[in-house]
Every structure is written in structure tokens, then in C-alpha cells.
Amino acid sequence: MRHIISVLMENESGALSRVAGLFSARGYNIESLTVAPTEDPTLSRMTLVTTGSEEIIEQITKQLNKLIDVVKLADITGGEHIERELMLIKVRAEDANQREEVKRMTDIFRGRVIDVKDSTFTIELTGDGAKLDAFIEAVDKKSILETVRSGATGIGRGGKCLHI
Amino acid sequence: MKLSGAEIFVQFLKDEGVKHVFGYPGGAVLHIYDALFQQEDVKHILVRHEQGGVHAADGYARSTGKPGVALVTSGPGATNAITGIATAYLDSIPLVVITGQVVSAFIGSDAFQEVDSVGISRPCVKHNFLVKDVKDLAMTLKKAFYVATTGRPGPVVVDIPKDTTDPGIKIDYEYPKEVRMRSYNPTVKGHPGQIKRAIDIITSAKRPMIYTGGGVVLSNAGDELTAFTKTLGYPITNTLMGLGAYPGTDRQFVGMLGMHGTYEANMAMHECDVLIAIGARFDDRVTGDTKQFCPKATIIHIDIDPASISKTVRVDIPIVGDIKTVMSDMNKELKAGKQKPDARALDSWWKQIEMWRSKDCLRYDRNSALIKPQFVIEKLYEVTKGDAFVTSDVGQHQMFAAQFYKFDKPRRWINSGGLGTMGFGLPAALGVKMAHPDHDVACVTGEASIQMCIQELSMALQYNLPVKVVNLNNRYMGMVRQWQEFFYDRRYSQSYMETLPDFVKLAEAYGHVGMRIEKPADVEGALKEAFAMKDRLVFLDFITDQTENVYPMIAAGKGHHEMHMSPERELA
Numbered sequence: 001m002r003h004i005i006s007v008l009m010e011n012e013s014g015a016l017s018r019v020a021g022l023f024s025a026r027g028y029n030i031e032s033l034t035v036a037p038t039e040d041p042t043l044s045r046m047t048l049v050t051t052g053s054e055e056i057i058e059q060i061t062k063q064l065n066k067l068i069d070v071v072k073l074a075d076i077t078g079g080e081h082i083e084r085e086l087m088l089i090k091v092r093a094e095d096a097n098q099r100e101e102v103k104r105m106t107d108i109f110r111g112r113v114i115d116v117k118d119s120t121f122t123i124e125l126t127g128d129g130a131k132l133d134a135f136i137e138a139v140d141k142k143s144i145l146e147t148v149r150s151g152a153t154g155i156g157r158g159g160k161c162l163h164i
Numbered sequence: 165m166k167l168s169g170a171e172i173f174v175q176f177l178k179d180e181g182v183k184h185v186f187g188y189p190g191g192a193v194l195h196i197y198d199a200l201f202q203q204e205d206v207k208h209i210l211v212r213h214e215q216g217g218v219h220a221a222d223g224y225a226r227s228t229g230k231p232g233v234a235l236v237t238s239g240p241g242a243t244n245a246i247t248g249i250a251t252a253y254l255d256s257i258p259l260v261v262i263t264g265q266v267v268s269a270f271i272g273s274d275a276f277q278e279v280d281s282v283g284i285s286r287p288c289v290k291h292n293f294l295v296k297d298v299k300d301l302a303m304t305l306k307k308a309f310y311v312a313t314t315g316r317p318g319p320v321v322v323d324i325p326k327d328t329t330d331p332g333i334k335i336d337y338e339y340p341k342e343v344r345m346r347s348y349n350p351t352v353k354g355h356p357g358q359i360k361r362a363i364d365i366i367t368s369a370k371r372p373m374i375y376t377g378g379g380v381v382l383s384n385a386g387d388e389l390t391a392f393t394k395t396l397g398y399p400i401t402n403t404l405m406g407l408g409a410y411p412g413t414d415r416q417f418v419g420m421l422g423m424h425g426t427y428e429a430n431m432a433m434h435e436c437d438v439l440i441a442i443g444a445r446f447d448d449r450v451t452g453d454t455k456q457f458c459p460k461a462t463i464i465h466i467d468i469d470p471a472s473i474s475k476t477v478r479v480d481i482p483i484v485g486d487i488k489t490v491m492s493d494m495n496k497e498l499k500a501g502k503q504k505p506d507a508r509a510l511d512s513w514w515k516q517i518e519m520w521r522s523k524d525c526l527r528y529d530r531n532s533a534l535i536k537p538q539f540v541i542e543k544l545y546e547v548t549k550g551d552a553f554v555t556s557d558v559g560q561h562q563m564f565a566a567q568f569y570k571f572d573k574p575r576r577w578i579n580s581g582g583l584g585t586m587g588f589g590l591p592a593a594l595g596v597k598m599a600h601p602d603h604d605v606a607c608v609t610g611e612a613s614i615q616m617c618i619q620e621l622s623m624a625l626q627y628n629l630p631v632k633v634v635n636l637n638n639r640y641m642g643m644v645r646q647w648q649e650f651f652y653d654r655r656y657s658q659s660y661m662e663t664l665p666d667f668v669k670l671a672e673a674y675g676h677v678g679m680r681i682e683k684p685a686d687v688e689g690a691l692k693e694a695f696a697m698k699d700r701l702v703f704l705d706f707i708t709d710q711t712e713n714v715y716p717m718i719a720a721g722k723g724h725h726e727m728h729m730s731p732e733r734e735l736a
Contacts, residue, residue, distance in 0.1 A: 010347055014282060014294070025287050055474070062471035068291040068311060071347040164346065 002031070003057050004083060004154045006162050007046040007064060007073040011037050015044065015069045022067065028052065028060050032151030043071065043164070047153045071164055080157040086124070086150040087132045088114075092143040093121040102139065109135045120145060128152070167337040169298040169329035170199035173262075176305050178205045179339035182233050184224065184598055185209065186217040190237025191277060192264025195329035209598065209627055212619035214241050216591035218248020219617065222257050223592030226578045227553055228599045229384060231258040231312050238264045239277030242323075243284065247585060249319045250288035254582025255405060256382060258317035260308045261285075265325040268296050281323045290318030298328050298335055306340040315350030316469040317382055350468060354485035359493055362440075362464045362481050367503035369438035371460075371513045372398045375421065377450075378405030378581065379443020379467060379487050386410070386574040388491035389442065395498050396505050399517055401429040403444050405581040408571030413550070418517060419526075421724075422450040424563045424714050427525035428517055430724040433458055435516070441465045443487045446477045447582070448720075456723030466490050525716045525729060526567055534709035535684050537561060537636045540691075541568035544606060544634060547691040552604040553596045555579065557589035557613030560642035563714040565608040587616030590633065594620060597629040604632070604695060611637040611705075612661055621674035624701050632694050633703045635667060638710045646713045671703035680705045 009015050016035055023030045031049040038045050050060060057075065064073055093099040099121065106113055106123050109131065115122035125135055129152055136147065156162065167175060173196050177185065186209045189197045200208050211217035214236045221232030232252075236245045242263040252259045263285075266275040282294050291311050295304045304322060312320040366372065374396075380389050386409045393400050393416055400410050401421040410417055419426030421433055433439070439461040444450070451457045454477050465472075465479040466487060473482040483490055528538045541564050544552075554569055555578040556562040562579055571577045578596060580588040593607035614635055624631065636642075644659040668678030677700045681690045687706065694702035715730035 014286075017283070018286065021286055055478075059471065059475060062473075066469070066471050068345070068348050 001053070001057070002049065002051050003075050003077045004081070004152060005048045005050065005061060005064065005073060005075050006154060007048065008038070008071045008162060008164065009044050009046060009067075010069040010071065011042050011044040012069060016046075018067050018069060019046065019048070019064065022063055026059075026063060028056065034151040034153055047151070049152050072162060074156070074162045076154050076156050076162075079160055081154050082157060083128045083152050083154040084126050085129055085132055085152045086126050087135070088122060088124055088148045089136070089144065090120055090122045090146040091139060092119060092145060094119045098143065102143070105135070105138055109138070111135070165337055166334040168195070168199070168331045168334050169301050169324075170195035170331055172298070172301050172335075172337045173305070173324070173329060174199045174203060174206055175337060176302050176339065177233065178203075180305070180309055182206060185233045185235050186211055186220045186224070186595065187235030188214050188217055188237065188241060190241050190264060192238035192241075192266060192326045193235060193262075193329075195326065195331055196235065196264070198331065208235075210623065211591065212622050213617065214244035215247050215587065216617045216620040216623070218245045218259065218261060219251065219585075219588050219591035220595035220598070220620070220623075221259055221261075222248060222252045222588075223555060223578055223595030224599045225252075225257050225259060226592070227575050227596040229575065231260055231309055232595065234259065234261045236261070236263055237277065238266055238281065239279050241277075242279055242281040246284060246288065247587075249285055249321065251580050251583045251585040251588060252319040253288045253290070255378060255580065256317050257319065258312040259319035260305075260312050261319055261321045263321060263323045265294070265323045267327045268325040269327070271325065281321065285321045288319075289321050290316075292321040292323065294323045294325075295328050296325060298330070298333060301328060302337060303340050303343070306343045307345065310343045310345070311348065315348075351470075351484050352486045352489055354466065354483045354490035354493060356493070358481060358483045359490065359497060362483060363494060363497045363501060363503060365438055365462055365464060365481060366396070366440060367501070367505055370506060370509040371435060371437045372396070372440065372505075372510075373432050373436035373438070373461070374398050374400040374440045374442065375403070375433065375444055376400065376406045376409055376442040377403040377444025380406055380409040381574045383443060383468070383487035384574070385443070385488035385491050388488055388495060391495050392491055392498070395495065397510060398440075398505070399432055399514070401425070401433070403447070403450055403581070404566055404579065406444065407566060407577045408574045411572040412570035413572055418521065420566055423452070423718050423720075424567065424716065427523050427716055427727055427729070428520040430716075430718065430727055431520045432517055434724040436461050439463045441479075442491070443467060445472045446475065448476070451477060452718050452726075453721050453723050456725075523729075528712070528730065532684065532709060535681065535687060535706055537564045537638070537706075537708045537712055538568050539684060540634065540636060540687055540706050540708070541565050541608065543688045543691055544608070545569045547688065547695055548604050548606065552576070552606050553578065553593075553600060555589045555593040555596060555605070555607045557609040557616075558584045558586045559610050559613060559644075560638075560646065560712075560714050561608050561610045561613070561636040564636070586613040589613060591617050591620045591623075593631040594624050594627075594629045597631050598627065606632045606634055608634045608636065610642060611635060611639065611664055611667070612641045618670070621671065621676060621701070625675040628699070630697070630699050630701045633701070635703065635705045636708050637664075637667070637705050638708045638712070639664065640710060643714070649713070650719070667703055667705040671701075676701040676703055678703045678705065680707065682707045
């Protein structure tokens with residue numbers, strides 16, 4: 001099962017390596033990991049996407065909680081939540097036909113063209129992982145020059161908050 | 165008062181109540197050593213290798229319950245300390261290890277004697293810190309002691325770049341009396357509802373079993389555990405780390421469990437209907453095959469570390485909290501409650517256990533012309549009246565000591581259970597002796613293990629630490645030899661210790677007394693003579709039977725009911 005674990009941790013050097021080290025030392029899967037400071041600059045929020053049986057996920061959350069730098073965490077897949085990922089994708093757009101096709105596809109997926117050059121378009125797209133996958137499927141494979149994905153971030157719906 | 169970083173370091177140790185620091189100087193910690201030189205409150209003990217230094221601090225901590233402190237330099241000082249740190253980590257021992265670091269401006273430049281100490285130690289510490297600013301030094305040290313000693317204890321490394329201790333930069337110092345960390349608040353009190361549920365299940369058991377580990381020792385909960393066990397009248401087993409938390413001579417004690425545990429302890433585990441696990445972590449050497457572990461039991465688990473619960477074995481009733489606090493709450497509940505154990509069921513359970521016990525699974529050949537290692541431990545027990553601090557290294561001798569020395573008090577049995585570090589025994593014994601100068605301290609070891617930290621015989625002389633080294637010398641890495649005999653068709657690959665030194669002369673070269681004992685009849689006399697020499701370290705080299713093995717034995721991956729008995733016992 002895929003789980004999204006949100007972690008609030010002290011914004012200190014080395015905190016990220018403690019988490020990464022924990023996952024490699026204990027052999028846990030890690031699909032993606034994003035981290036950035038919150039509105040409180042002393043705190044970072046990390047979003048981890050991992051897979052494993054219920055027992056493994058329980059161990060992962062316990063082991064994360066055991067890290068001294070971790071203030072609080074939640075498995076947001078346990079309740080209603082919103083998941084978003086950002087993708088920047090650069091595609092070949094040379095003739096008018098190609099450019100028109102890419103523009104149309106971008107509109108259908110509610111993306112934005114953020115950089116236009118003679119032979120390339122760069123598109124910004126947000127959504128859950130499946131939507132980004134679908135976009136990649138929809139455009140002509142041969143025309144893709146580069147993709148960058150941020151990894152998933154997520155937040156609980158409504159009153160459910162992860163804060164201190 | 166205005167102090168330099170080095171002076172703050174020393175003053176802080178004083179204020180924190182630290183009496184002894186085990187260490188080894190070097191370039192990155194010279195400022196600190198200069199500050200240590202100019203005072204007398206904190207005593208520095210010069211070890212001969214950083215591994216020995218951390219083990220000595222570890223032995224000191226295990227025998228006192230206070231945090232052990234070690235001080236080493238950057239680079240090789242820090243890497244040599246790692247084995248000691250990992251040893252303490254696996255057994256949850258509170259240590260603060262200070263590693264010097266190169267000047268902060270040089271960090272990351274592959275400077276002389278630079279390693280990433282924070283990075284290297286990360287997987288084997290409870291937490292670690294790098295202190296780049298002298299203003300953070302006192303508070304960071306406070307946090308280090310706080311983290312090391314609270315919750316599930318463990319080693320904490322504080323890496324201090326040389327410029328942080330610069331004698332030219334003085335700042336105001338005040339001892340931080342308190343520390344609060346929003347990200348670290350260990351649970352102490354057990355959930356009352358869970359405790360009630362546990363008591364209901366415990367008192368309605370027909371075939372109960374109490375299984376306790378090092379957590380009881382760490383939490384100083386021996387008295388509470390003993391009261392609990394006595395009130396219930398249930399059988400109790402200890403893990404290797406838990407020995408002494410419950411009196412080893414008591415009838416309710418059925419011996420150690422696990423790979424080399426007693427027949428009665430392992431069979432009672434296999435057959436019990438309620439298992440009460442306290443401060444134990446279901447280690448693979450204890451559980452054997454987890455699929456066959458306590459197949460009939462409802463499992464209650466009390467532990468301060470939530471991550472220990474249901475880690476390898478699914479638990480039915482978890483209680484997270486400090487063992488001492490939880491056990492006294494349980495004892496109150498037991499006293500107040502109407503629930504009483506089922507006396508009839510308990511009676512027939514004990515009859516069954518006594519049948520298992522009557523197999524006398526630890527029997528060995530007492531008529532041998534060769535010295536049996538078990539015999540040496542039995543005599544050690546008698547000569548020291550069961551009241552010595554006993555440290556050990558790792559291997560057969562460790563198991564014999566655990567099986568045959570009946571520890572009645574906690575913190576008397578000191579060994580590397582989790583990491584299994586050869587070389588631990590001697591420096592640990594010296595740390596123990598530093599803390600308990602008036603007690604007998606014995607280091608039970610083997611000719612292979614002792615050579616891994618033998619240089620500390622020198623530290624023993626310098627600080628007058630007259631421990632007794634009980635060397636069970638069978639000229640083999642005994643446990644390796646045993647596995648090769650059982651599982652590798654007697655191909656004794658690299659396990660024979662050729663070209664051994666003359667240990668008597670070696671002991672004498674270090675300024676100690678050496679004795680070689682070759683006949684069973686001389687064992688007791690030699691031990692008596694050695695322990696009578698109160699002010700001398702005596703190295704007793706017992707030439708033991710090379711073919712002796714540790715029994716009973718559960719092969720790795722087998723169940724508790726699948727024990728091998730000694731050929732001696734199977735003939736009987």
C-alpha cells in the first residue's frame with residue numbers, strides 16, 4: 001500500500017540525512033521525498049511517499065517519530081486528503097502542427113506553457129501523480145526532452161492539520 | 165563568569181556532576197586537554213585505544229546507571245570510538261561521547277585527521293550534534309546528557325570543532341539547569357486503561373510466563389519486578405541483558421531463555437498462554453523462528469520505546485512507558501484488585517515446569533581430567549560469593565558466565581549483548597572498577613577476545629584498577645569452532661588461535677600478576693589466591709577443554725521447543 005507521511009521536523013542541518021539514513025539502514029521503500037521550511041522558519045515539513053504492509057508502515061512512523069529532530073508526523077493517507085505534485089516538462093515543438101498539438105494537450109490537462117522557444121515548449125503541470133503520468137502518456141514520447149517532478153506533497157482536508 | 169569553550173566544557177562536566185572522563189588526547193582536543201590539566205574536579209582516565217575508552221565509559225555507565233563520558237580526538241580518534249558507540253547503542257546505554265573536530269573553516273576540505281564524525285556515527289547513536297558556535301556549547305552538552313539518559317537511553321555524540329574551544333575567545337557561561345526540547349518528550353507513564361486490561365489477562369492466565377530484558381535494569385525497576393513476580397508466583401526468565409533484575413537464585417527464576425537458554429525457560433515460552441514481556445525487545449537470539457514464537461500466548465509488552473512494540477513479534481496488549489513507573493502502577497493495581505491468579509492452574513503449570521527443570525539441561529562432565537569452562541564459572545561464583553561485578557567478552561565464555569553465575573542483583577552482569585563486541589570485557593571491567601573500587605570485579609574472557617583490547621592492561625596499572633581477568637583459554641574462537649563443528653562438518657576454518665602469547669609473561673610485562681591453571685583441582689585455589697590479592701590485577705589463564713560446547717542450543721531459525729541438548733545430558 002502506498003502511504004503519504006507528512007513530517008514536521010526541526011529545520012536543522014543534518015535532519016534530512018537522518019531520515020534518508022533511516023530509510024536506507026532499515027531497508028524501507030522511498031518513492032519520493034520533498035522538504036522545505038514552513039511559515040515558521042525553525043520548522044521544516046517533509047512529505048514522504050512510501051509503500052509497504054501495514055506492519056512496515058507502522059514501523060516507519062514509529063522509527064521516524066523516534067528521531068530526535070522529528071516534532072510531529074501524520075500518515076495523511078489515513079484520512080481525507082489532497083495530494084499535489086508539480087511537473088515541469090520540456091517538449092519538442094518545432095512546426096506549427098506540433099506547437100498547436102502541445103498547446104491543446106496542455107489546456108486539456110489545465111497546464112501552463114511557461115517557456116516558449118523556437119523549437120521547445122516548457123509546460124508546468126500540477127496534480128496528483130496519476131494525472132502527471134497521464135499527461136506523459138498523452139504527449140508524443142519522442143517529443144519529450146526533459147521532465148522534472150517535485151515528488152508528492154499533501155495536506156489533510158478540512159480541520160485536520162499537522163501543526164504544533 | 166567569562167570562559168573559553170574549553171573551560172566551558174570542563175566547567176559544564178563539573179556542574180553536571182561528571183566525575184570521570186575516559187579519553188585520549190589529539191590535535192583537535194588539545195584546548196580541552198589544557199583546560200582539564202588546570203583543574204582537579206573532573207578526573208581524566210587515559211586509555212590506550214579509543215575503543216577501550218568508550219567501553220570503559222560504557223562499563224562505568226552500566227554498573228552505576230549514570231551516563232558514561234568519553235573524549236576522543238577527530239579522525240581516527242572518532243572512528244576508533246565507533247565500535248564502542250555502536251556497542252552502547254545496541255544495548256541502550258547512556259553515553260556522551262565528545263569527538264574533537266577540525267577547525268570549522270576546514271570542515272569538508274579533507275583536512276588532516278578529518279572525518280565526518282556526525283555522518284559516520286549517525287546510524288549508531290541516539291542523537292548527535294555538531295557545535296560550531298561556542299555560544300551553543302553549554303546548551304548542546306546539556307541536551308546531549310538529557311537525550312542520552314532519558315527515554316530509552318543511548319549514546320549521544322557531540323562533535324566539537326577546534327575553534328569552538330579556542331582559549332582566546334571567552335564568553336559568559338551559566339550552567340543550563342533545565343532543557344526542553346519540543347521534538348523530544350518520552351512517554352513515562354503507562355496508559356491506565358491498558359494497565360487494567362493487562363492485569364485482567366495476567367491474572368486469568370493458566371500458564372503464564374514473565375520474560376524480561378535489559379530495560380528493567382536500565383529503568384532500575386528490579387525491586388518492582390521482584391515484587392510483581394513474587395505477588396503472582398509466576399515463572400520468570402531473563403534475557404542475556406536482563407540477568408540480575410530478578411534474583412538468579414530464586415526458585416521462580418527458570419534461567420535465561422533463547423539460543424543458549426535453559427530447557428525449562430524455552431519450553432515454558434513455547435507452552436505459555438500469557439506472555440508478559442517487560443523491557444525486552446524480542447531479539448532474534450531470544451525468539452528463534454518468530455513464526456513459532458509463543459504460539460499459544462496472548463502477549464503483553466511493556467517498553468519505553470514504541471518502536472520496540474510489534475517490531476518482530478505482533479503484540480496483543482502494548483504498554484508504552486518507563487518500566488519502573490508502569491510496574492509500580494501494576495503492583496498497586498494487583499494489590500488493590502480483586503483478581504487473583506488461578507492457584508490450581510498455576511500449580512499444575514509449575515509441576516510441568518519442574519519436570520522440564522529436572523532434565524538438568526546445563527549438566528556437564530564433572531569428572532573430566534580437563535578443566536571445564538563451566539566449572540571455572542561455578543568456582544568463580546563460589547569464591548566471589550555471587551556478589552562480584554562480572555563483565556565478559558563475546559563467545560562461549562560469555563554464555564557460560566550467563567548460565568553459571570547466578571546474578572542476584574541488577575547491574576552486576578555487564579556484557580555486549582546486542583552488538584556482540586569482542587574486546588568489550590577488559591575495558592568495561594576497568595570502568596566498573598573505577599566506579600566501584602571496593603567491589604570484586606571479574607572479567608570473564610577467552611584467549612581470542614582478550615587480545616582485542618589487551619592494551620588496556622596498561623590503563624589498569626596506571627590507575628590501580630585491580631580487576632581479575634578470568635581467561636577461559638581453549639585455544640579456539642570457541643563459538644566459531646562450535647558452529648563449524650555443528651554446521652560446517654568440522655571444517656575449523658581460521659578459528660584455531662595459533663601462536664598465542666604466554667599470557668602469564670604478558671600480564672607480568674604490563675606490571676600485573678599472571679597465573680596459569682591447567683588442572684581442575686587447582687581452579688578454586690587459584691581463584692581464591694587471586695581475589696585475595698586486593699591491590700593487584702591478576703590474569704588467570706585457565707587452560708580449558710577445547711572440545712566443550714555451549715548447551716542447550718537452538719539453531720538459528722528454529723523454535724523454542726527444538727533444542728539440542730548436550731551429549732552428556734542425552735546419555736543420562
